[in-house]
Amino acid sequence: MSTWVIASSSPEISTLLAQAGAEANLLVVGNAELLDSLRNAPVAKILYVPGAEIPESYAAAISDYLEEAGADTVLAADLPTERTLAAAATAKLGGVWISSALTWDNARRQATQLVAARAEETLAISGPVGLVLESVGIPDGGQAEVSELVLTPRAGITLQKESARPSNSENLADAARVIGVGRGISEKADLEMITTLATALDAKVGATRPLAEGYGWFDSYIGLTGQTVHADLYMAIGISGQIHHTGGVQNSAVIVAINDDPQAPIFAEADYGIVGDLYEVVPALQAALEA
Numbered sequence: 001m002s003t004w005v006i007a008s009s010s011p012e013i014s015t016l017l018a019q020a021g022a023e024a025n026l027l028v029v030g031n032a033e034l035l036d037s038l039r040n041a042p043v044a045k046i047l048y049v050p051g052a053e054i055p056e057s058y059a060a061a062i063s064d065y066l067e068e069a070g071a072d073t074v075l076a077a078d079l080p081t082e083r084t085l086a087a088a089a090t091a092k093l094g095g096v097w098i099s100s101a102l103t104w105d106n107a108r109r110q111a112t113q114l115v116a117a118r119a120e121e122t123l124a125i126s127g128p129v130g131l132v133l134e135s136v137g138i139p140d141g142g143q144a145e146v147s148e149l150v151l152t153p154r155a156g157i158t159l160q161k162e163s164a165r166p167s168n169s170e171n172l173a174d175a176a177r178v179i180g181v182g183r184g185i186s187e188k189a190d191l192e193m194i195t196t197l198a199t200a201l202d203a204k205v206g207a208t209r210p211l212a213e214g215y216g217w218f219d220s221y222i223g224l225t226g227q228t229v230h231a232d233l234y235m236a237i238g239i240s241g242q243i244h245h246t247g248g249v250q251n252s253a254v255i256v257a258i259n260d261d262p263q264a265p266i267f268a269e270a271d272y273g274i275v276g277d278l279y280e281v282v283p284a285l286q287a288a289l290e291a
């Protein structure tokens, strides 16, 4: 039985490897540049899959290889390609899939994950498991040998076109005033009401992770794993206030929260709180600013 970390698009897997342990193996699926950044990873061995321009097409071959290698634990950073490869391998191993773990204790085979605003649960896993974890830092200090693993892609994927997407997200790092919006906004068209308020307040607009990664309304999000805000004023509109989000805004001077749930955790972080429907409160604020 063995632990494998899959890296494919980002070398920032230092904290992930620390949780995997020094006996883990690293499978690098991607370009030679990625391999170069990971050569000093503190692991038992490093295998490099060359020629994987479209790593997803190697998912089946990688899964077969890991099964033959006796893998029972597959870890990857929380990134799209890594998620695909790790999930495919976990399915092949017949394992438990944990898609957004906070921590993994390889020795005890225990995962923690967030289940509500301030609640975490610890899961004890027996049998194969696959997890994606947030990770930062490029690893260093290891001397594992690197060998090539030549695999044949199964799926017929070819890159037809690559084009840059215009960004719809602002750089919030130096903004003096920021409005953050969350899932309290029911439709994308309703963001217009928020941008109008932002113009009146001379504020920039950001969002929580679900609005960026879930709905695709923003290219980036505010929070511990997103952009950090150090504003004079941070206004959280329709945001519950879970630690992942508030951890990225708590250095703001004044936090104002608008939420229709008086129990929402954001109120514990806020200097000023308005309990109410944002669809009534925001137009009322707008009217007051224009008066």
Ligand SMILES: Cc1cc2nc3c(=O)[nH]c(=O)nc-3n(C[C@H](O)[C@H](O)[C@H](O)COP(=O)(O)OP(=O)(O)OC[C@H]3O[C@@H](n4cnc5c(N)ncnc54)[C@H](O)[C@@H]3O)c2cc1C
Pocket (backbone or CB within 6 Å): 100, 101, 102, 114, 134, 181, 182, 183, 184, 185, 207, 208, 209, 210, 211, 221, 222, 223, 224, 225, 226, 237, 238, 239, 240, 241, 242, 243, 244, 245, 248, 258, 259, 260, 261, 264, 276, 277, 278, 279
């Ligand atoms: C490893 C990991 C990392 C993460 N990193 C981040 C991160 O960096 N940033 C981030 O934002 N999230 C992050 N998340 C997600 C985070 O845990 C929360 O799920 C997310 O922040 C919740 O977003 P939300 O507040 O928009 O949605 P919800 O939690 O669904 O909250 C919506 C809120 O809107 C209120 N509401 C609904 N309708 C109205 C209305 N009409 N008027 C007023 N209020 C209303 C509700 O009462 C509710 O409180 C991460 C999660 C994981 C597992």
